[in-house]
Amino acid sequence: MLNIVLFGPPGAGKGTQSQSLIEKYSLVHLSTGDILRAEIAGGTELGKYAKQIMDKGDLVPDEVVIQMISNKIDANLAAKGFIFDGFPRTIPQAQALDEMLAQKETAISCMVSLTVPEDELVSRLIKRGQTSGRADDNETAIRNRFNEYMKKTLPVASFYQNQHKLYQIDGVGSLDSIFERIEGVLSHFSA
Numbered sequence: 001m002l003n004i005v006l007f008g009p010p011g012a013g014k015g016t017q018s019q020s021l022i023e024k025y026s027l028v029h030l031s032t033g034d035i036l037r038a039e040i041a042g043g044t045e046l047g048k049y050a051k052q053i054m055d056k057g058d059l060v061p062d063e064v065v066i067q068m069i070s071n072k073i074d075a076n077l078a079a080k081g082f083i084f085d086g087f088p089r090t091i092p093q094a095q096a097l098d099e100m101l102a103q104k105e106t107a108i109s110c111m112v113s114l115t116v117p118e119d120e121l122v123s124r125l126i127k128r129g130q131t132s133g134r135a136d137d138n139e140t141a142i143r144n145r146f147n148e149y150m151k152k153t154l155p156v157a158s159f160y161q162n163q164h165k166l167y168q169i170d171g172v173g174s175l176d177s178i179f180e181r182i183e184g185v186l187s188h189f190s191a
């Protein structure tokens, strides 16, 4: 299986690049952000609970997102592999993911980390906020999302570096040029 963690700060382009990756590699795309937003749109209890956390730019508790991902992996047992987009975002999430995949006799192949300067990230998110209606794309929530990222999420890169699975990619440029850089990394791995 080809199991990719797509990593980076808020607005780095994880969701954007995932769309191209699923087309080319026929992998199952698991975005915790998308799953949570679907719960909010559906007005579920989980959605109501997650909305107040996400709107502030805080992270949803580990046990909630771990259970969500576990359910999705179990529902896709025949998959050629997975793109994990926006997950894991904390060390406990990364440890849980390793355990879940080991139970299925597979593992993470690599982490592709998109590197983008902070001023570019802020301008992307503010721009998206003007059209998307996303409640977390305003200045206060964006600042909090960066704080959460620095404190809780960045250490996840070291977790995979220690496993020799971390690949840093320049996340600035055209969507195609960034996709080519990711393909360059993935060419070393097979499904």
Ligand code: B4P
Pocket (backbone or CB within 6 Å): 008, 009, 010, 011, 012, 013, 014, 015, 016, 017, 032, 033, 034, 036, 053, 054, 057, 058, 059, 060, 061, 065, 085, 086, 087, 088, 089, 093, 124, 125, 127, 128, 136, 145, 171, 172, 173, 174, 175, 178
């Ligand atoms: P996510 O949905 O994961 O969102 P993100 O980090 O904002 O975005 P991403 O990096 O995917 O950026 P995108 O491609 O959209 O998380 C939202 C919230 O959900 C979190 O704050 C948290 O509350 C919660 N959550 C999710 N997962 C969680 C977890 N595991 N644990 C706990 N909580 C969790 O790109 C952004 C913008 O940039 C777009 O407008 C795009 O068009 C633009 N863009 C992309 N690439 C570009 C490029 N090369 N040049 C110019 N613009 C570009």
